[in-house]
Amino acid sequence: MNSRDLESVLLSRCTTVARQPSAQAQDQREANVFRLAAMVVQTRFPAESKSLMRASDDYFASHPSERLTPQTVVRNGWIFNLPRLRDMLTQQL
Numbered sequence: 001m002n003s004r005d006l007e008s009v010l011l012s013r014c015t016t017v018a019r020q021p022s023a024q025a026q027d028q029r030e031a032n033v034f035r036l037a038a039m040v041v042q043t044r045f046p047a048e049s050k051s052l053m054r055a056s057d058d059y060f061a062s063h064p065s066e067r068l069t070p071q072t073v074v075r076n077g078w079i080f081n082l083p084r085l086r087d088m089l090t091q092q093l
Contacts, residue, residue, distance in 0.1 A: 003077045010078060011085075015092045017055045018048035024055055028066040031059035032073045033085075040086035045093050 001009075013030055014037045017023040025031035038052035060067050070082065079085045 003080075006077070007079060011088050011092060014052060014089060018045070018051050018089075018093060021051045021054065023051075025059035028059075028063065028068075029076075029078055031056045031063070031066065032068050033078050034059075035067075036070055036073055036079065036082065037085060037089055040082055041089050041093065044090060048093055 010030065010033050013026075014034060017025070017034060018037075018041075025034055034052040035056035038049045038056065041052075042049040068076075073079060074081060
């Protein structure tokens with residue numbers, strides 16, 4: 001899976017979790033991306049932001065050492081940059 005495909009899958013998961021408050025992060029990658037997604041959409045989509053942050057926080061409650069800095073998330077290629085993440089999520093939400 002190339003980086004664009006991975007980004008597409010993660011954006012789809014963000015949209016699902018944002019709309020389904022009971023959805024959970026499945027792994028470290030999702031939990032970190034959900035956390036960033038929650039931050040970048042907070043002002044325009046507060047309810048969705050809360051769902052994403054809750055999913056992230058729930059995961060990190062069990063795996064606290066797996067939380068990464070935003071720079072590391074970008075460096076890992078899970079997202080390209082925060083403005084792009086915000087713009088793409090805004091379109092989907």
